[in-house]
């Protein structure tokens with residue numbers, strides 16, 4: 001098995017953190033180019049979805065989508081469980097992970113892709129044709145990010161993590177959304193969101209997330 005990454009990108013990072021939490025080792029291949037913020041021609045020629053992450057099995061089977069990869073790895077490496085241990089836990093974790101993806105990663109993507117000069121003409125990922133940036137979406141992406149933080153602040157409350165006392169894939173996705181927008185788009189957590197801040201600091205201190213952005 002091997003994993004295709006793109007250094008600094010938030011979606012492959014969700015899988016990298018998952019691998020470290022599980023202590024799963026495998027080759028990680030950077031699908032990006034040395035110069036320029038784009039995936040390499042070699043990678044694109046062999047990966048029709050034009051996205052990372054992709055997990056490639058030894059027989060050549062390719063699994064895309066960060067959470068599909070995590071689901072597969074959770075099945076073959078169940079310990080420690082990061083996606084729940086019973087039906088209700090699994091549903092709650094999937095529910096909050098999905099919200100973190102749609103609302104957190106979605107906001108980060110809207111903000112970043114419509115503002116970063118290196119992504120001019122590439123307003124959406126996964127497409128070969130030119131897609132113009134829409135400047136109006138930058139402000140909306142920033143607002144969506146704040147709504148995401150406020151919603152998760154309320155959900156975290158006094159708990160250590162998003163769904164319970166255990167660290168899960170919901171925490172991984174929410175962390176990757178926040179960390180990417182903080183580092184790359186200079187988004188700050190509102191001062192009023194004290195639960196989110198406490199949670200973010202605790203997750204930042206985990207060995208699995210320690211990596212240069």
Ligand SMILES: N[C@@H](CCC(=O)N[C@@H](CS)C(=O)NCC(=O)O)C(=O)O
Nearest residue numbers: 009010011051052053065066125126
């Ligand atoms: N829903 C996908 C999103 C994948 C995605 O958007 N990946 C970005 C990197 S974070 C990408 O491959 N972008 C390619 C590009 O910008 O050309 C997942 O969960 O894996």
